[in-house]
Amino acid sequence: MTSLNHYALGAVVDWMHRTIGGLSALEPGYRRVRIAPQPGGGLTSATLRHDTRHGAISIAWALENGAVSVGVVVPEGVEAEVVLPLHPEGDSAIMVGAGEHFWEYALAEGAAERRSYSLDSTxxxxxxxxxxxxxxxxxxxxxxxxxxxxxxxxxxxxxxxxxxxxxxxxxxxxxxxxxxxxxxxxxxxx
The missing domain is CATH 1.10.150 (DNA polymerase; domain 1)
Known part of the structure; x- marks a missing residue:
């Protein structure tokens, strides 16, 4: 068994959570979170589950057949700011509360190749x-x-x-x- 407490491994997992899964805490204890997945580098889907004191936060996204699908599960007591990846209308944030949330939309022509930079860019x-x-x-x-x-x-x-x-x-x-x-x-x- 490998410990993720070692920086060399923990830093990779932290990057995967914050970038690929897009999850970051906006307030202590994950009372408010930001969900902003970043497809790229050949990845076409990802899932993430993170256990908090409020319950599990789950994120799943996929790029398939010219469409993007994003699903999130937010536990009671948590508010999430969701930024939908490669959305045709840009990086507008949607605030959601507890529950299961799902979005599906067509990928704009050439969106996967478009260069768009934000604070979530590496x-x-x-x-x-x-x-x-x-x-x-x-x-x-x-x-x-x-x-x-x-x-x-x-x-x-x-x-x-x-x-x-x-x-x-x-x-x-x-x-x-x-x-x-x-x-x-x-x-x-x-």
């Missing part, structure tokens, strides 16, 4: 796009001048921006907002 994804990296690092440097960022460093490449900000001392809401604006501009090719 540093590698952003660094691989010259414009996105330029806009991202300019926004970051306005708050932390002289602090270097390396989106290809092994310890950072698979980390989402949202996760990275958890490790930045004093990361303000203004920094999050500025990075969001920069990534939205990069998504539009501005």
């Amino acid at each position: 540093l590698r994804q952003i660094a691989d796009d010259a414009l996105a990296w330029k806009l991202f690092t300019e926004a970051f440097s306005a708050h932390y001048p002289g602090v270097p960022l390396d989106g290809s460093a092994p310890e950072a490449a698979a980390m989402s921006v949202r996760t990275m900000l958890d490790f930045v001392p004093g990361a303000s809401e203004q920094l999050r907002s500025d990075l969001t604006v920069a990534l939205e501009a990069a998504s539009q090719g501005a």
